[in-house]
Amino acid sequence: MGSVQQRIIVVALIAAFVLLYLLQPILMPFLTGMLLAYMGDPFADWLEERGLTRRISVVLVFLSLSFMFVLFLLFLIPLLGKQLSLIQEFIPVAVHWLKSTAMPLLEQYTGVEENAFELDAIQKAITGHLSQAGSLAGAIIKEVGQSGMALIGAVINIGLIPVVTFYLLLDWDRLKLKVLSLFPRRYQAKTEALALECDEVLGSFIKGQLLVMLCLSVIYATGLWLVGLKLALLVGLVAGLASIVPYLGAIIGIGAGLLAGWFQFGDWLPLVWIALVFGVGQLLESFALTPLLVGDKIGLHPVTVIFAIMAGGQLAGFVGVLIALPVAAVVMVLLRHLHDYYKDNDEPNTAYLSGRPESDESMDTDQ
Structure with missing residues (x-):
């Protein structure tokens, strides 16, 4: 890539970021x-x-x-x-x-x-x-x-x-x-490959995880309704939405469900049934919903998800929350390829890797 193309790309990226910042509303x-x-x-x-x-x-x-x-x-x-x-x-x-x-x-x-x-x-x-x-x-x-x-x-x-x-x-x-x-013609094939990989990650996470959240909301709300909890819909919906981070939805849901169940029933047996509802939901998520709807190609660590959502909200408000996870997934793919490029272009010291320092070789040659 020539120096003129590099400058054009840098200027275009800077202009895009400035426009995104100015046009947030x-x-x-x-x-x-x-x-x-x-x-x-x-x-x-x-x-x-x-x-x-x-x-x-x-x-x-x-x-x-x-x-x-x-x-x-x-x-x-x-x-x-x-x-x-x-x-x-x-x-x-x-x-x-x-x-x-x-x-x-x-x-x-x-x-x-x-x-x-x-x-x-x-x-x-x-x-x-x-x-x-x-x-x-x-x-x-x-x-x-x-x-x-x-x-x-x-x-x-x-x-x-x-x-x-x-x-x-x-x-x-x-x-x-x-x-x-x-993009320049020589880089279109590589760009298309990167775009397909980003789409695979985004598709697995956004489309699949949204379906998982919807299914878990229905499972939790229905189960809590069968138990007799008055706040079944609210607790189930919050727990399902919080499931965007693995295990967070179950933790929040079971805490809120047990608290609401204790003040409503005042007995231990309904609390056992409430805990059982979330246990069944977690089993279905781990062995059926996530493998079927999401797969194993998400590539986003739960801590990364939390950080991306909070960082997006801090930097750009509601717009930042909307684009936080897609941007995080794309950045993760690009960083992985950048790391592979860095490793492929690394020239290791073959003498050092073979266990024989260069100084010893030079001494043997002199002798």
């Missing part, structure tokens, strides 16, 4: 649409292989995504609102248990007084936040009066998501070829 609908198009493209390709045109395939996939989103809004959000109201009922019971049982034991063994925790103030703060969360419509109406332009901008951004998704999904294959053609 308007990137959300485009990145969300890109993610949805990336997830829907395999289904559109599958329909094309069965004789449908690209446009009809995209319309069917787009309608399916829209139906699932509308179903989510109509079914889950009202149920989650009821779950939040149930938490408000549990808070006085939990505070009473802390005052009557837990705090005397803590004061007896550690000497910490009950007043040090200000439980009444904590109860009022939590109840106030839950009340605000439960009256979402009122908060939106209030926001309309205070900052109408900001709300209009948010509505426009949300409305752009389906438009961007549709057109990206329609031209996804052509866009990939156009992006590939931007």
Whole structure:
């Protein structure tokens, strides 16, 4: 690669990063649409292989995504609102248990007084936040009066998501070829190989892990509902979403489930059933869901996942959270190839590796 090409690539990369930083406020609908198009493209390709045109395939996939989103809004959000109201009922019971049982034991063994925790103030703060969360419509109406332009901008951004998704999904294959053609011809084969490897990692993680999270949410929520837990939907959904990091969902879910079960039932037997639900979920995830839906080519360590999400949120807010895992997967692939390139171009000292220093060879030659 010539020096002029290298300078052009460096300038283009710097300009791209600067533009991404400056355009953060308007990137959300485009990145969300890109993610949805990336997830829907395999289904559109599958329909094309069965004789449908690209446009009809995209319309069917787009309608399916829209139906699932509308179903989510109509079914889950009202149920989650009821779950939040149930938490408000549990808070006085939990505070009473802390005052009557837990705090005397803590004061007896550690000497910490009950007043040090200000439980009444904590109860009022939590109840106030839950009340605000439960009256979402009122908060939106209030926001309309205070900052109408900001709300209009948010509505426009949300409305752009389906438009961007549709057109990206329609031209996804052509866009990939156009992006590939931007690279010098001598590097297009290597670039395509790297892109396919990145796609394999991203496909295994994003598409597969999202399906695993969805299945675990259904398993946990259904199992806890059969046990009789009132907060089954909320605990199951949180545990399923937290399963983006291996074992984190089970840890959070079983902790929240046992806590909610103790305050609801006040008996040990339901707690055993709750623990059994999460045990069955972990067995299904380890031996069925992850091998079938994700495979063994993720390549992202759980600590890397946590760091990537937190770093993305810190650097670019919600946009950073959206692109954190795809960027981490691509960077991991590139670093692995860079490391292989570094090792392949390393020229080891053959004399040293053979166990005979060069000085000894020179001495033998002189003799």
